[in-house]
Amino acid sequence: MSANSRLTIAAHALAWIGLYQGQGHEVATSEQIATSANTNPVVIRRLLGELRRAGLVESRRGVGAGWSLARELESMTLLDVYEAVEPGPLFAMHRTTPDQGCVVGHGIQPAMQSIYEGIEDTVRHELARVTLENVLRDVLAAPR
Amino acid sequence: MSANSRLTIAAHALAWIGLYQGQGHEVATSEQIATSANTNPVVIRRLLGELRRAGLVESRRGVGAGWSLARELESMTLLDVYEAVEPGPLFAMHRTTPDQGCVVGHGIQPAMQSIYEGIEDTVRHELARVTLENVLRDVLAAPR
DNA sequence: GGCAGTCGTAACAGTGAAGGTTGCAACCGG
DNA sequence: CCGGTTGCAACCTTCACTGTTACGACTGCC
Incomplete structure (x- = not known):
């Protein structure tokens, strides 16, 4: 299916921000997160922008700008993240409408x-x- | 996620062959199935080829050639079809390996x-x- | 007020999977 | 031998996502 890594990257970013804030920092920059995820800061900003629209994170501009969590990690689930970054359905219908004159073509979609x-x-x-707090705990529990 | 319609089309083809054979015909051609699914016969042959490798259908060549079921529809499940036509996982990891020097980058994938x-x-x-027999019954039960 | 650092976002190239199309060899019943 | 169909390779198109560059907008600090 060649699935998307969007959910994975979004979870990565949230876990990173959560850990960083737990260490006493105010905000995390897209540059820092991109380094950890080994991707481009713009990719992170785009994803975090979608999470902000969903009310999961907040951003600050200007000097000392960056991203922070809008809620505790334990109050966010992977479903919240999934719905924020994955618009489409898991399985798709036909690209073109099947032959409605055929019994199968007519009934297959419903x-x-x-x-x-x-x-x-x-x-x-x-x-x-699964909460993002669960994810972060699993991340930290990985063998060295 | 922009998912694939492969599973949908494969189920369509199987239901079509099953119904056609239930009406007393020996084999179905990719041309007939393609017309019902409103797509190209080669696309159908490619998909049915994968189903043949999985032991779900058989093909005959020469005159009077075409496709037939290798088993009863009620002994096939959507899982059989899914495994035959969808090789990859539902969710993907990062495209590039995350920073292993970062705690999150290291633990996120496991x-x-x-x-x-x-x-x-x-x-x-x-x-x-869900068996393909279930699917065909649902298909035939669709309101006109 | 200016500077520096970061976000916000547009624009475009690169990538990869899937679908669509064409062409042709292989097969086989009649 | 003929005609119809599969088997399969080759190629183009489409589409979503990623990666990258560029630049304006914003704001704390000097």
């Missing part, structure tokens, strides 16, 4: 839609069970 | 990997609960 919705609900439920 | 594996197991379980 049939698959209903199955896919059930699966997406399950995935959302799983994502909602 | 942490996310473990979470993602749990979710994929759940998705697989959900897909395994």
Whole structure:
């Protein structure tokens, strides 16, 4: 499926900011996060911009500018992040409308839609069970 | 995420062949299926080729050639189809290795990997609960 | 007020997966 | 031998995302 790394990078950024703030710093810069994630600061700013629209982080401009958490990590779940950065559905329908004159072509989309919705609900439920605090704890628990 | 329609198209093709064979026909051609799915016959042949490698369908060449089911629809699940046509994982890691000198960069991949594996197991379980016979029944039950 | 550092965002090239298309060899029943 | 279909390679197009550059906007500090 060649899935996106957007959710992974967003979780990375949030864990990084959370850890950094836990060490007493006020704000984190996109430059610092990009170095840790081994990517470009603009990519981080774009992603964090989406998280800001979702109310997960805040940004400050000017001198001493940077990013900070808008809520505690333990009150954020991966579902919040997922919904902020992944707009589309997990599974897609046909690119072009199937032949509505054919019984299968006509009935396949509602049939698959209903199955896919059930699966997406399950995935959302799983994502909602993991807080970013859980993620950060797992990160710090990784063997050296 | 801009997901693939591969699973959808593969299920469409299988349901079509199953219905067609249930009407007494021997084999279905990629041309017929492509017309129903409103796509190109080569796309269908590529997909069915993957399903053949997975043992779900068979093909015959020469005159009167075409595709037939290798098993009953009720013995195939969407998981069988999914594994045949979707090689990659649902969620991806970073494209480039994160900074291993950073605590977060070092621990983020094992942490996310473990979470993602749990979710994929759940998705697989959900897909395994739906047979292609279920899909065909839902297709035929769609309002006119 | 000016400077320096960072965000905000637009614009564009590069990448990779998937779909769409064409062409043709291989196969085989009649 | 013919006609219809699969098998498969080659190529183009499309699309989303990433990576990069550029530059204006903002603001604490001097």
